Amino acid sequence: MTTCERSWAQRAIENPECQQIDEVPQNCGPRDLVHRLQRVDSPPVIQLEQVTKTYPKASRPSLDNVSVAIEKGEFVFFIGPSGSGKSTIIKMLLHEVAPSKGRIVVNGKDVTSMRSWKRPAFRRSIGCVFQDFRLLPNRTAYENVAFALEVIGKTKAVARRVVPEVLELVGLGGKEHRYPQELSGGEQQRVAVARAFVNRPLILLADEPTGNLDPDTSIEIMRLLDRINRTGTTVVMVTHDSNIVNQMRRRVIEIESGRIVRDQARGVYG
Ligand SMILES: Nc1ncnc2c1ncn2[C@@H]1O[C@H](COP(=O)(O)OP(=O)(O)OP(=O)(O)O)[C@@H](O)[C@H]1O
Incomplete structure (x- = not known):
């Protein structure tokens, strides 16, 4: 296959720095070291600073003083027992839920102080995959x-x-x-x-994307997410699937009762 015959999707994968379809060159070379070095200096693509969330009528916070930074191009699993606060983090990153305290910065934008009319465009800039496909x-x-x-x-x-x-x-x-x-x-x-x-998208959020799938199909979906991550897209995934976490060996952030109890590079389910 010649360079010109390569599809948009293939060219996108080879040019991780091109964030928009229109930026993907028609004629391009392989990923190079310069792209990788540029990424080292960039600020975190997701930053939670001392974030607390207490839902109305709740007796205790669902998230309690959580601080975490996620760099561009990372693949991060959020794990933890049911009700520990994982989906609340995803909802806050999408500005579907506002924190009670603290600051959230996504792709350089302070989500916490974002005007309501800017939210739909902001949400569209983030890719989302959910358990129930939607x-x-x-x-x-x-x-x-x-x-x-x-x-x-x-x-x-x-x-x-x-x-x-x-x-x-x-x-x-x-x-x-x-x-x-x-x-x-x-x-x-x-x-x-x-x-x-x-x-x-610069960021892809996946809330239990394999929750309704059998193990073989789950692995196929994870291969896709891994491939997308290799294009430079930051992937943040909430999961209960220990096999997937143990096979992928990516960063694992474990939440328990609204607090981060483990943040491990190339982690396992535990
Ligand atoms: N809209 C809401 N109003 C009140 N409480 C809520 C609301 N959404 C979530 N909670 C509570 O916040 C806590 C964290 O919920 P969250 O959905 O973030 O947990 P989770 O770790 O994603 O759980 P699961 O793994 O079961 O999906 C739970 O105690 C839940 O009952």
Whole structure:
């Protein structure tokens, strides 16, 4: 295959610094050392500073004075018992839930003081994958992915070029016109991953993305997330799946009763 024949998705993977589809060069070389060195100097892409969250009517905080910094390009697992506060962190990163105290900075933006009219655009800049897929049931796989481009103002021509490539990348070539109910759970999650990745987000948040999938399908989804992470996208994933955490050996942050009790590079489930 010549350079010019390489797809958008392949070129994106080789050029991790290009954050937008339009920035991915038509003719490009392999990842180089300069890209990697540039990343070393960048500020954390996610920063929680002494964050506490107490929900209304709760007797104790769901998150208690949590501070953590996540660098660009990291793959981080949040683990911990049910009710320990993992999903609350994801919701706060998306500004769906506001902290009671502390500061949250995402991609250089202080989320805590963000004006409400800026929130929808901010949320669209982050890719999200959830346990229950959250696909639009009356739209095909193609339309679900294209919708993510539509809402950020990309033309139909861009969608026609990019959507088939990203669906091919997630292994759904040939199934573009199927509706969610005509796809298996694993295939639906692939559509959700394609939709989360199609805008080349700087950050991808995944809240138990394998929670509804069998072990083999879970591994396939993790391969996809790993591949996306290798493009330079920071991946933050909440999970209860010890096999996945133990196989991936990435940074593990363990939460217990709203506090960080372990933060380990190349960690295991414990
Ligand atoms: N909207 C809410 N109102 C009141 N309390 C809430 C709300 N959302 C979550 N909580 C409480 O906050 C705590 C943390 O919840 P969270 O969903 O973050 O936990 P989790 O670690 O993600 O749990 P799981 O693994 O079961 O999904 C729990 O005690 C929960 O009951």
